Amino acid sequence: MPKVKPDHAERKKAEIVEAAKRVCRKKPVYEVAMRDIVMESGMSQGGVYKYFANIDEVFVAILNQETLTLSIKEGVDAIFQSQSEPVEKLDQFLFIIGQHIVASLKEDGSIYYELVSLYSKDPARFETVKDQLNEVSNLQYLQKSFATFLVEQIETGTFKTTMHKEEVLTLIEVYMTGLIHHQNPISKTSDELTEKISKQISVLSSALQKLLVGE
Template sequence: MPRVKEEHYENKRLEIMEAAKRVALKKPIYHVTMRDVVLEAGMSQGGVYKYFSNIDELFASLLGQNSLTSEVKDEINAIFAEAKDPKQVLHDFLTYVGTYIETSVRGSGKIIHELMAFYANEPERLENISSQLLKASTLGYLHTACIGFLQAQAAAKRIAPVVPLEEVIAFMATTINGIVHDAIMAQNAAYARHLMPAPNVDRLMHSLYLSVMSLLGIEKR
């Protein structure tokens, strides 16, 4: 495909995806239809279907925007460099997660959260788009990297968990998911013009850091 045509094709796809995002901010994701997107994009039905054959293909592309980039992967790998002090690694890791949460919630966080919940309840539809979701998500890669680091630290006796390590990992994942959920719900309330206090992500991540330090038997000072 010639470069000009390729750029035009990609720009049109992005235009349609942005229209889908606008629709998804107005109504629950499970009520979004291709007709909604067609009307929002101001294009003909045939024009939209030229780029996305159905709503699942369009949703898969939205989820794909949350995929891991090589730049982000390098940043995460740098956080978990083996030579670093475990305390510093945990601090940098949770700070990075907090920043990622705040940035994503201001962007497409609501939509991504709803899509993930939607497909979790629609396994057959998820299977249909699985080939389009080959890249790992940023949070998924962070989670995997953290598990590998903590397991290596435990094997080297640099940490001494006071509970099984898998429980510490589950606690961290559950807490982070809860913070993401509350941040997105607060953002949703803002879209709906309701009053709902947004969580202080920085403070919550710091509290999580202190809790994890204790659970891992790491001296806090």
């Protein structure tokens, strides 16, 4: 039997992952099963299982497409290194996060965020896949960097609030989660999606400025 060339295997894996993403756009990720992906891919069941043993392996492949990119890292590093006032840096962080959300929703809808939510709600299931995941994603890097910035400003007294820093971070996380999951990129044009996300990010920025700076 002839050996399968590596590039052929990678193409087949990519086809299966794209089929899985199409399925995830049609139904909630927690309802997606391997049989859905097999049907969507047009391959045989054996053909799909040859490359992915179960649904979690497919989901990991989707999540690993979100590996940290140089542009995101450079954007965040530039904010930390800039001489801007802290309140301006807050706005800059939210702007780059908003840009990333818009780009992600345009490309894959809310699939990535739904998968993150799926595993965060099931720690035991996450334990089975965590070693297969790339170390840092764009979203993780943005969230961690923004949290580091906010905590530093609160601890030094630059940002003043009666809330605990953990409560501030939770407030932002809840808002962002709601922002992402209440979008329907399929029913919106690119400009409409960008405008809506921008407005919601602006609302969050104004709220944080009032909460942390009193402006």
